[in-house]
Amino acid sequence: QQPVQSPQAVILREGEDAVINCSSSKALYSVHWYRQKHGEAPVFLMILLKGGEQKGHEKISASFNEKKQQSSLYLTASQLSYSGTYFCGTEPGGSQGNLIFGKGTKLSVKP
Amino acid sequence: SQTIHQWPATLVQPVGSPLSLECTVEGTSNPNLYWYRQAAGRGLQLLFYSVGIGQISSEVPQNLSASRPQDRQFILSSKKLLLSDSGFYLCAWSWEGEQFFGPGTRLTVL
DSSP states (O other), X not given: OOOEEEOSEEEEETTOOEEEEEEOSSOEEEEXXXXXXXXXXXXXXXXXXXXXXXXXXXTEEEEEETTTTEEEEEEOSOOGGGOEEEEEEEEETTSTTOXXXXXXXXXXXXX | OOXXXXXXXXXXXXXXXXXXXXXXXXXXXXXXXXXXXXXXXXXXXEEEEEXXXXXXXXXXXXXXXXEEEETTEEEEEESSOOGGGOEEEEEEEEETTEEEEOOOEXXXXX
């Protein structure tokens, strides 16, 4: 039931792009993306509702393929501040808004 | 604006001792509240959620319990801590699907 994130870790140089994937075995109502810096609480990035929408937040965007039960987070022209662990949280239909989080993808951006 | 508080920030407790972690939310009423645990290098595990005063749902059977004595107060407790209870405990509230996390409590059980 826990969504699967890939890759587990990625190392980038400043300015490079990255894609983080999140897939679920269950039908989803929504997918949420969070970023967590070491020792800090997760911070909300964006939420995608079923309908195949795509959203953007500065140079970070995401897509949600409802049929494939997958979401991808796109980071373009990465900055040092993008470093952290990215979690997807999936909301199965009928879950009363409760999220199931993946194990996270650790992103390291080097100068 | 809404804010969420957790205390203490860090805690070191011996095995078998009791636990009480507190979470309070300001600036909103009747929020959905959540307790998560994050083990070192792991994802977020939902422990409890509450949709109202006195209404607690448990996601994982264990030696922890939760209570919601007031609308904006959520308490996580244990009568006897285990080594495996160590981790980063996060309280969160949600509004229109978005979850806002508190600063967390880092618990070490020795």
